[in-house]
Amino acid sequence: MNKPMTMTQKILAAHAGKPYVEAGELILVDLDMVLANDITAPVAINEFGRFGKEGVFDKNKISLVMDHFAPNKDIKAAEQCKLCRDFANDKGIVNFYDGGEMGVEHALLPEKGLVTAGDLVIGADSHTCTYGALGAFSTGVGSTDMSCGMATGKAWLKVPSAIKFVLKGKLNKWVSGKDVILHIIGKIGVDGALYKSMEYTGEGVAELSVSDRLCIANMAIEAGAKNGIFEVDDKTLEFLKEAGAKEPVIYKADEDAVYDEVYEIDLSTITPTVAFPHLPENARTFDQIGEVKIDQVVIGSCTNGRLEDLVKAAEILKGKKVKKGVRVIVIPATQKIYLEAMEMGILKTFIEAGALVSTPTCGPCLGGHMGILAKGERAVATTNRNFVGRMGHPESEVYLASPEVAAASAITGRISEPKEVM
Amino acid sequence: MNVKGKAIKYGDNIDTDVIIPARYLNTTDKKELASHCMEDLDKDFHSKISAGDILVAGNNFGCGSSREHAPIAIKESGIALIIANSFARIFYRNAINIGLPIIECPEAVADAESGDEIGMDFNSGVIVNYTKNKEYKAAAFPAFIQAIIEKGGLVEAVNADIFGGTK
Numbered sequence: 001m002n003k004p005m006t007m008t009q010k011i012l013a014a015h016a017g018k019p020y021v022e023a024g025e026l027i028l029v030d031l032d033m034v035l036a037n038d039i040t041a042p043v044a045i046n047e048f049g050r051f052g053k054e055g056v057f058d059k060n061k062i063s064l065v066m067d068h069f070a071p072n073k074d075i076k077a078a079e080q081c082k083l084c085r086d087f088a089n090d091k092g093i094v095n096f097y098d099g100g101e102m103g104v105e106h107a108l109l110p111e112k113g114l115v116t117a118g119d120l121v122i123g124a125d126s127h128t129c130t131y132g133a134l135g136a137f138s139t140g141v142g143s144t145d146m147s148c149g150m151a152t153g154k155a156w157l158k159v160p161s162a163i164k165f166v167l168k169g170k171l172n173k174w175v176s177g178k179d180v181i182l183h184i185i186g187k188i189g190v191d192g193a194l195y196k197s198m199e200y201t202g203e204g205v206a207e208l209s210v211s212d213r214l215c216i217a218n219m220a221i222e223a224g225a226k227n228g229i230f231e232v233d234d235k236t237l238e239f240l241k242e243a244g245a246k247e248p249v250i251y252k253a254d255e256d257a258v259y260d261e262v263y264e265i266d267l268s269t270i271t272p273t274v275a276f277p278h279l280p281e282n283a284r285t286f287d288q289i290g291e292v293k294i295d296q297v298v299i300g301s302c303t304n305g306r307l308e309d310l311v312k313a314a315e316i317l318k319g320k321k322v323k324k325g326v327r328v329i330v331i332p333a334t335q336k337i338y339l340e341a342m343e344m345g346i347l348k349t350f351i352e353a354g355a356l357v358s359t360p361t362c363g364p365c366l367g368g369h370m371g372i373l374a375k376g377e378r379a380v381a382t383t384n385r386n387f388v389g390r391m392g393h394p395e396s397e398v399y400l401a402s403p404e405v406a407a408a409s410a411i412t413g414r415i416s417e418p419k420e421v422m
Numbered sequence: 423m424n425v426k427g428k429a430i431k432y433g434d435n436i437d438t439d440v441i442i443p444a445r446y447l448n449t450t451d452k453k454e455l456a457s458h459c460m461e462d463l464d465k466d467f468h469s470k471i472s473a474g475d476i477l478v479a480g481n482n483f484g485c486g487s488s489r490e491h492a493p494i495a496i497k498e499s500g501i502a503l504i505i506a507n508s509f510a511r512i513f514y515r516n517a518i519n520i521g522l523p524i525i526e527c528p529e530a531v532a533d534a535e536s537g538d539e540i541g542m543d544f545n546s547g548v549i550v551n552y553t554k555n556k557e558y559k560a561a562a563f564p565a566f567i568q569a570i571i572e573k574g575g576l577v578e579a580v581n582a583d584i585f586g587g588t589k
């Protein structure tokens with residue numbers, strides 16, 4: 001009889017062609033999708049030539065998304081995107097996204113139905129772990145791994161042990177997935193799940209929207225984890241169907257699977273949470289936050305740039321004005337989200353409130369363009385990292401928060417909870 | 423000893439954004455990346471380092487983004503080995519895949535100070551701090567990883583069909 005496995009271990013075993021895999025074991029797996037962006041793909045493309053192989057392993061199983069420095073911010077960025085475009089054309093890569101088809105990669109792939117439950121995905125971008133929200137195993141790797149994946153359709157992985165998070169209860173109003181994950185990282189630390197898998201289960205999962213789950217899985221890497229993964233339920237299946245994803249394969253952890261640690265999290269006890277500079281683990285709730293004046297607000301990114309995030313922010317900003325002197329930048333994560341937000345009148349709400357709305361891009365999230373901070377400036381951002389210099393000058397500061405907190409702070413000009421303005 | 427050099431020591435959670443800030447990621451030129459290595463943390467890093475030096479750090483070194491530009495910038499700066507308490511996993515993979523030796527050894531990290539003369543023998547896993555006159559034994563790499571390092575990186579390993587026997 002096989003020994004029990006976690007959800008992650010089951011997906012890995014299936015892709016390694018083995019009945020059972022053990023934590024710590026090194027395995028070679030078959031890949032369902034290999035991803036890179038305009039920063040990591042050029043390094044991978046340079047390496048690709050060294051494999052002495054003409055073609056890629058599967059033209060349909062590679063995604064190249066021009067999102068970080070796109071629309072091309074300078075000549076060098078333009079050259080990098082051109083290198084990717086030429087490579088995609090040359091190799092016949094189907095899923096190449098740029099210009100009017102673009103979006104931030106981790107919002108784009110689920111939306112396009114390019115990832116389904118049970119898939120094994122690697123991406124040369126650390127937030128590739130996002131797709132765990134859909135019941136896939138997905139993890140970030142580097143460019144050489146990505147290059148090897150493009151050439152062979154395979155990758156080497158170490159089977160992770162896991163931490164189980166049993167969710168119960170229901171989120172309160174103005175509290176969302178971002179508060180949950182900041183709460184968790186605040187609890188376990190930025191290396192609290194190093195090399196491990198974070199598995200989410202329990203009746204509380206059903207209370208979370210797919211958008212919340214994508215946000216929570218997205219930040220698994222911020223706890224050092226290899227992946228974050230949610231049990232598949234009706235909401236997942238409905239999402240996958242709507243996106244036109246291929247037939248899902250549902251894996252469930254064995255009842256007696258072994259976990260390094262188990263945390264019980266009551267969603268109803270979580271309150272709006274903000275991560276102070278310069279680590280995502282510096283989580284504080286509003287009883288610990290004094291007066292923190294801000295210069296900029298960013299609502300967007302692969303963490304919180306989905307339609308649901310924009311809807312919540314707009315609900316708070318509707319009929320109100322952004323505090324004078326605060327720059328508020330709203331970035332829908334994909335063209336589809338942009339269009340839907342436009343049709344719903346949400347973009348109008350933002351602009352009337354005094355915010356600016358940008359075309360989809362990673363932009364300020366990584367300090368690339370479209371909203372860089374000057375020395376000494378502070379931003380509240382719905383992004384996922386607040387490292388030194390992440391959004392600009394090494395002496396600027398980023399405070400991570402939900403779209404709800406970001407919108408409330410835009411109105412007051414200091415870090416504020418939604419209930420202050422509603 | 424495979425490597426022997428002067429230590430330069432930093433703290434915990436050194437992330438890839440300080441190793442190589444995103445504003446320089448519009449290039450893949452190794453020399454250019456190396457010239458900005460660590461500059462947001464230690465703007466003199468580039469001028470302090472000589473080829474063969476050893477970087478020593480605390481917990482979770484290389485956390486953050488998957489940018490392979492980070493280990494590339496460090497390697498190209500001349501760093502021959504990184505010793506840390508622990509590494510972030512993507513950084514760990516990337517370093518192995520490009521053939522930059524990295525090793526976890528908290529005991530060696532605890533004693534080391536910037537400027538110490540440190541060496542390591544890859545086969546035995548023995549690390550020596552000559553300045554402090556102390557010796558440490560680090561865990562050896564698993565055979566699979568050692569094979570990648572021996573071949574000089576993942577591309578070479580794949581070309582040599584190293585994956586053949588693992589499935």
Ligand code: SF4
Pocket residue numbers: 067068104105106125127301302303361362365366383384
């Ligand atoms: S939005 Fe930010 S975190 Fe997400 S992929 Fe882009 S740069 Fe990375």
